[in-house]
Amino acid sequence: MSTTEKPDRSRRSERSRQAILAATRALISEVGYAKVSIEAIAARACVGKQTIYRWWPSKGAVIFDSFLALGEDADGQGIALPDTGDIEADLKLVLRATVAEFADPDFERPIRALQTEIVNDPDLAAQYRERLAGPMNDAKKARLRSAQRAGQLAADADLDLVLEVLYGPLLQRWLHRTGPLTPEYADSLVELTLRAFRP
């Protein structure tokens, strides 16, 4: 084995991995989750099916990683929420951005596919909690704790529950398509949550 072979192979592997993840995202957007298959991903990414199965145990796992790859920070920095000292303004900014993402057809289709996988696959749900929702929730809770210290939120508020009240109604409205996803809706959720958990 030459000294250059390993880096080359590693570069090729990374190129294949990225091609597979990009192909997965493209296919989900184009045909929807139900019609995406490992075969189609392999063909689109110009790799063999076995290459995919070597790295991922299931279609759900590839889909999940294709989303995680989108969020990989180039600089490895952690996530932090804005903290202007005004919890209502800061949460409205964050929730308006989330509502806008959910209302965006390009974004919503792959995320809907991911949600379906999560709902039906307890292992994937656990991965989602640990790798994606967990770090996001930690960042949100850090901001909520700052609001507690500033006396803008009840000191004994259950922060997991606060986050569920902020995001659960939005998730339900989006999943069931029961109402419009507007900036005003985002504002309403923030206002009622702060009323429910005020000191």
Next chain:
Amino acid sequence: MSTTEKPDRSRRSERSRQAILAATRALISEVGYAKVSIEAIAARACVGKQTIYRWWPSKGAVIFDSFLALGEDADGQGIALPDTGDIEADLKLVLRATVAEFADPDFERPIRALQTEIVNDPDLAAQYRERLAGPMNDAKKARLRSAQRAGQLAADADLDLVLEVLYGPLLQRWLHRTGPLTPEYADSLVELTLRAFRP
């Protein structure tokens, strides 16, 4: 055609329809939604595939009707929520029952299957809103209006939003398996919702 032939045929049709719906529910509970097929339903119900396709356009539609059939009232009575005059007690009763259903493995598996179908099929989502969620929400809103008249809930509260705050967090926790579904959790949701929308 004899005069008795039509009733006989109608009875046979109804028997087949009920057999198909029962087979659908049984299969979902046994093997999960992903592995239920029209073929398996037909085999289990002892009917031909064409009989199923004559009445339902898709697997999702059969599944949906198999749930609706469960809720068909023998006496055709409408749905109404308890109204003791105490909105907090009445909502806790209702939400504790819902939480218990979601925590019940026998119930949760087929309902999870239905949720998946709804999330991915806008037509089914519309049917769900009209035929199942709509009538339930009307009953809940009637109880909330009574609480508004009694001064226990803000007169200008958006009742759709009140229901989203009551049920959205529960849906999220259940779908993502992020926390326990307990009577105490049901109580917390009722209490925070009433705080958020108090007069």
